[in-house]
Amino acid sequence: MKTLLQKAILIALLFVSYTAAAQTKAGVASGRALNGKDKSPLDYASVAVKKLFGDSSIAGVGTTNQTGTFSITGLPVGKYRLFIAYLGLKSINKDFELTAASPGVNFGDLIMEDTGVDLKAVEVVGDIPPVKVKKDTLEFNAAAFKVKENAVVEDVLKKLPGVDVAKDGSITAQGEKISKVRVDGKDFMGNDPLLATRNLPADMIDKIQIIDDMSEQSKFSGIDDGNREKIINITTRQDKKNGFFGNSTLGYGTDDRYEVNVNVNKFKNDEQMSVIGQFNNVNKQNFGGGGGGRGRISFGGGPQRGITTTNMGGVNYADVYKNGTQFNASYNFNKTSLFNKENSFTQNLLGNNTTTNKEDFESTSDRLSHTVNFTLDTKLDSTISLRLQPNVSINESETNSLTNYERVVLGGTTLGRQGYITNSSSPSISNNLLIRKKFQRRGRTLSLNVNTNINNSDAENYLDRVENLSIPGNPGSVIINNQLNDQGTKSISNTSRLVYTEPLSKTFSLELNYQNGYSFDNQDRKVYDYNPATGKYDIINSLFTNDFDNTTFTNSLGFSFNKNEKKYNWNMGLAVQNTDQQRYNDTDKSSFKRNFINLTPSAQFRYNFSQSKRLRINYDGRTAQPSISQIAPIFDNTNAQTFPIGNPDLKPSFTNSLRVFYNNFNFANFRSLFIGGFFTQQFNAFTTQSALITDESDDNYGKIGQKSVNVDGNFNANIFGNISQPIIKGNKLSFQIDLRGSYAKGTGFVSNGTGFTENITKSLSVTNGYKLTSNLDKFDLIAGISGTMNRDTYSANSRNNQKYYNLAPNIDISYLFPGNIRLQTDITYNKVTGRGVGFDTEYTLMNAYVSRQFFKNRGTFKLSVNDLLDQNTGVSRSGGANTIQDSNFNVLKRYYMFSFTYSLNRVAGKNVGGQMPGQGGHRTIRMGGM
Structure with missing residues (x-):
């Protein structure tokens, strides 16, 4: 079990690393990740390609989409190892080589089996990816944006790409004004964004989500009535969910x-x-x-x-x-x-x-x-x-x-x-x-x-x-x-x-x-x-x-x-x-x-x-x-x-x-x-x-x-x-x-x-x-x-x-x-x-x-x-x-x-x-x- 956990930690570290140097566009590695239980596609499985020789750096990273497919592009000729990880399933790694004659490889369907590991005991250490795109949401990991001691939420927002904070505290994200700020999906102090952004401490934040929010009636019916507003949702860190701060x-x-x-x-x-x-x-x-x-x-x-x-x-x-x-x-x-x-x-x-x-x-x-x-x-x-x-x-x-x-x-x-x-x-x-x-x-x-x-x-x-x-x-x-x-x-x-x-x-x-x-x-x-x-x-x-x-x-x-x-x-x-x-x-x-x-x-x-x-x-x-x-x-x-x-x-x-x-x-x-x-x-x-x-x-x-x-x-x-x-x-x-x-x-x-x-x-x-x-x-x-x-x-x-x-x-x-x-x-x-x-x-x-x-x-x-x-x-x-x-x-x-x-x-x-x-x-x- 200890060896298995060490491998899982090492692999996860490789998967979520985003400090790889840009590569010259060349070859491609693609495939599809499936759940071994029912052969259903795995969405958001972590994918990474690592060089086998030389500086052994990460050559490319990504995630699978809703159909379970992935494609890592921009790989020069050389030998690599493919890693795929999904929480609760056994990780996959495969070696492959790209040549001038064969610049691409498709692994087809890759079956990920159950690990049998107690997830409550698993800890994953790694670099935090800065942003994730969901349906109507841009999700930023606060840990990827460092601020000074005693900072508040507003100080983190100032560092997010596409976000502008005016001197009066009003927030514009991707050209639209933020009308509301929530904490863990719950309204905070009514509908005044400044009560959250200028009062809540930055070290409580796990993620900042910028959401094109539909009306509550549209969320229920599933049909957009056009009455959207741009809001921010702050998710708190797990270590802040049981205490005072x-x-x-x-x-x-x-x-x-x-x-x-x-x-x-x-x-x-x-x-x-x-x-x-x-x-x-x-x-x-x-x-x-x-x-x-x-x-x-x-x-x-x-x-x-x-x-x-x-x-x-x-x-x-x-x-x-x-x-x-x-x-x-x-x-x-x-x-x-x-x-x-x-x-x-x-x-x-x-x-x-x-x-x-x-x-x-x-x-x-x-x-x-x-x-x-x-x-x-x-x-x-x-x-x-x-x-x-x-x-x-x-x-x-x-x-x-x-x-x-x-x-x-x-x-x-x-x-x-x-x-x-x-x-x-x-x-x-x-x-x-x-x-x-x-x-x-x-x-x-x-x-x-x-x-x-x-x-x-x-x-x-x-x-x-x-x-x-x-x-x-x-x-x-x-x-x-x-x-x-x-x-x-x-x-x-x-x-x-x-x-x-x-x-x-x-x-x-x-x-x-x-x-x-x-x-x-x-x-x-x-x-x-x-x-x-x-x-x-x-x-x-x-x-x-x-x-x-x-x-x-x-x-x-x-x-x-x-x-x-x-x-x-x-x-x-x-x-x-x-x-x-x-x-x-x-x-x-x-x-x-x-x-x-x-x-x-x-x-x-x-x-x-x-x-x-x-x-x-x-x-x-x-x-x-x-x-x-x-x-x-x-x-x-x-x-x-x-x-x-x-x-x-x-x-x-x-x-x-x-x-x-x-x-x-x-x-x-x-x-x-x-x-x-x-x-x-x-x-x-x-x-x-x-x-x-x-x-x-x-x-x-x-x-x-x-x-x-x-x-x-x-x-x-x-x-x-x-x-x-x-x-x-x-x-x-x-x-x-x-x-x-x-x-x-x-x-x-x-x-x-x-x-x-x-x-x-x-x-x-x-x-x-x-x-x-x-x-x-x-x-x-x-x-x-x-x-x-x-x-x-x-x-x-x-x-x-x-x-x-x-x-x-x-x-x-x-x-x-x-x-x-x-x-x-x-x-x-x-x-x-x-x-x-x-x-x-x-x-x-x-x-x-x-x-x-x-x-x-x-x-x-x-x-x-x-x-x-x-x-x-x-x-x-x-x-x-x-x-x-x-x-x-x-x-x-x-x-x-x-x-x-x-x-x-x-x-x-x-x-x-x-x-x-x-x-x-x-x-x-x-x-x-x-």
Whole structure:
């Protein structure tokens, strides 16, 4: 037995080694692996070819496919030994020779017999392959990507090929945004990815799976309904499934900066318990939904707006019971306070006229939220199961802002000062119910999905504004607004989808579906002017007071056909949707109704060239109804630049969307390639007609009236590609090339005095990036450079065409010196040009720390500095068809901090030393329970 185990260990080591040097393409070794019990094909059996003479290195590796076949190519003339291994079966080895006359050998059927070995006692030692491709999943072995001590999940993600982690923590994988992170297949802290990626320690990870996840209803029926989302699933290491683990940090620095992070996890088999907490005033938010600025989109990224104080805590529990019932629940609260200062310069491109608006803005925003959610998935009997997902949240906010502005229109100047105070409370309840029924015939299913949302909002908004208008040749005028806006909103929506599937053959099936939707919302808004006589807000302002009820009914009936083969699968469907809209204005007792009928087609195609080469094509056509605010907007005078105009003649828009994605992995030499593209085309797209108000007697003089209209011809195209290639043997240093490009055409309209001129905007953006990533024991490196070129052209006024650039080299480098002392620095250089006078910037952001590990590597003391050169700068540019806005805003500047981090690692009741960096890529795996 001992000899047999030694041989199994040696063979397994050879099979999973991926450090072989690339060979010149020549001969091929092929065959098919079968199970000796029933002669069934063996999928994912490990295959390796080793040289018999010379350096005795691995010449090629691979795995068998679903039919049990394998093919190892690129073998030069010479003598070799073939190895095939499969857990629980006797390994096979055969010697063979390739010659110039016979450059290929086919071994035919290779029968693998039962070993009779107790699998619970077998340990396999070997190099961990970095990636595996499954049906809808890319699976990365975390051990193949080394990170520093006290790293979190996000640090591992930064090293995965085809994955991009932005400064705000948002994750993009193969060109698509990650919407959710799960742990061992269970939701973690609701639907906020950052709660997992920025809190869970990296040393808990066994594998990271990037999944094109279908809806729960599609998973059950087996037919893709097109409602996919890109998610991440983290599988935990076996040695973490029975104990406590986590990292907690306490730090204090200059300028009274502080940081406290708490993360404690207790796992016991399928049971998971986690507690997280975060308290700081250094703009760190390990959760989504944090505030930065005024909701504007920034080109080229950049630092976070303002200074945020954060207090957050949460608990998560999950378990799988003996009867198969899955349960998980979480609660979290977060309280943030954001102080923001900003000055901006806005150009409104209105045909031959250009208006400008300068603003100095300052605000303090306090937000508090509580969220509770849980999931229950259980079987009612052998054929019926139920999945229940309720969510309750309460959000409260208070904002106090002051804006001073200068608006220039046709030689006239408006100087204004606006104070705005708002207090709001927004409780909401949602629930998703899925009932599933399986019939005796395989593939015949019936399922009902019901999604309900109830949202209420109450807000008190105080507006205090004074405007002074100066027009050449006319005396100045003053407009004063001092008002209370008491607004309440109540809404409820419910969507039910019934799906029946019927197998037509072993590989062909039919789906019939019916969907019903109902939504209702009431907006009750009462505006009061200030009464100097009483000192109260008790004079009703009828112009801005209103009470609306909005109701929408939808009914959709559709079908789809699904074909599933070993190499490919496809799905084609079509639905007919009827929509009824109704609005009732209780203020003036008016109402209107609308009805639409639309077709919504969909199609998907997936082809597997091999286990490492996949092609995916998705198409869908979607209808979007115009919003009530576009049809009949509520009058609002709180915006100092624009005001809405309703259009009851708006038609629904229709969008064609096409997504194409291809990936190719070379498992033997760690190479990877991702290529993809997203294309959208719109008919009856919603766009805006913008008209400048030039009537001096109008209270809206100098503002821009905006009316939604329909146009054709709008489209958007995005392409991306990523190549990852090791440049040092064994993937110890890899090189990535990233290329992204987008081109969009949008249509708007601007006033020309007598009518409207079509303004076609064409936007081109190209980003090219290069990155080096290390996988070494003591030396850690992520270095790269990226450059972005943006070009916008406007048909109505070519003199406003823009071209601007962003260049951003960066390096994050550290080394672990003797004595467990680590020295680290990260440097980002930003150069922005073409944004306008006063808004072009060039600065270097440098952070650094020195740390020392103690207490058997469980404790780490760290001295760090943020923005060492004190050059952090807040700059952004945002824009649209008719608007360009440049902004400067306050950011967090230099500070020093001393901190201590403790790594809890208690497995099966015993304290375990903290994991040293570099423990990855070579691991002992206990193959038990398989």
